[in-house]
Amino acid sequence: MSRSRLAYSLAGAALLAARPALAQAADTGAASATDAQRTMLWFVLTTLVLVLMVFLLLVVALINWMRPQLRQLYDLPTVHDTWSGRVLGLLVGDARLVQGEVRDELLDHDYDGIHEFDNDLPPWWKYGFYATIVFAIGYVTYYHVLKTGQLQGAEYAAEMQQAALLIAATPDDPNQVTTYTALTAPAELSSGKSLFMTNCAPCHGASGEGKVGPNLTDEYWLHGGEVNHVYKTIKYGVNGKGMVAWKGKLSGKQMLQVASYVLSLQGTKPANAKPPQGEKEAPAKAVASR
Template sequence: MNSFILLNGGLLGQEPAKSIWDISSGQDLLLVTVALFLLVGMVAVGAVALNLVFLLKKIIEPDAQPVAKPADTRSWWQRMAGLHELNQEKNLTMEHAYDGIAELDNPTPPWFMGLFYGTIVAGVIYLLVYHVFNPGDIMVQEYTQEMAIADKQREDYIKKVAGSINENTVTVLKDAKGIDAGKALFTQNCVACHGANAEGKVGPNLTDAYWLHGGDVKAVFHIITEGVPEKGMMSWKKQLNPLQVQQVASYILSLQGTNPAGAKEPQGEKVATGEPVATR
């Protein structure tokens, strides 16, 4: 995971995570009190249950005398794994038998019990950390934080790349990725006025050689950026960054000479853009 970006004591675009100790209202105080009572109640119930188990055992076996067990000669590994030598089987046989079948007193291996109790401890710690005291981040919060970091990095990258593109330095993109990005932006923002294939509707036909305000990439970049308010063409510089404007302009120029069906009549003056006809 990326490292967290903190601004003003909190994650970018996020309010600082609220701890159980940040009591700012009566409702917060009530939640803290309930949580602490639940925690104390869980401990008390566990202690009572354990005490009842020992008491019940004494009631059931009041006269049970401890039986001396033979010395355990097993190695450390054998004890941890719960292994016994075959010659010790008679020492493990329990008193009761059914149909001549004896049962061995062979408890669960210590390593497994340690793992089992460890999961219980881990579960309690997880509950306290993520759902009571809240210093940790659950998956949804972590995902939101990582997305905020990624968005910030993306914005910084776009500013860095797009900052060098302006009306004087813009060039026509030739790569398919840039053209496809321009097509997506055109489809999203320009179809209503210029048509799905740039054949022209309210706005002019963008696929012929006739242009109202110039037909090279710099002129198209300028028109998209600044707009032509008197003709109903809005400025897109607040909606699109310079890189996106370059992509749209390059896509428009790639449509030169495609002659789509229902193309609007020519408007303006004929301009040689020098751009090849797109092969699609």
């Protein structure tokens, strides 16, 4: 090998060896830059808040210092009853702009000793009422006249459709029934029986006769008696009925073993069987353990 090729090889090896360190240094530099930007942002926001507080204090101090002059200006007849004069009145302690005119003039109405005064409605209330009128006109025009926006029913339907698409896109869709076939091997059914006795017998009985849960040996089913429907019930449970979801506690194969064992109990007629519940279905093909 020539010296130039050897040098190139050594340089390439050095670059490969240094790549992780360079990548780590780049990540560290990026993190440092992000921290610096965050620190600068908080500094700017804090400075802005302090400047605004100082400005407000200066405005309050200026108004307090000029209050005698403002009062003289407010008392002028040409200023006192104008809208701008009422705004000026807020600075000198007159809240007519917010509270309205309080005349306390007694009207001729007298009901069971209850007297009525002639006072203005508070302006803030009237302005709020006018705002609701403007909003109502805009709402009716937008939703009912131009039909630009969706009403509640259409919006709900669109959101439900989007949610259904999102759920269907997931590999673990509770609305999608699997296409398994019942297991028939004795070893599989034995494993299913062991799992059933440990997890299911307290509610369904050791022989599937039904206790808190329904009878699993008759032809009646609450959520379907085909193996994939039984598998789905085991996997996702039944909300509000006491049937817990075994997803995450049992593997997919174990849940299929239990479902297959449950179907093997069809027609066994155990003692003290619970009365039928649900809809009658054609009996599943017998799965015998031998």
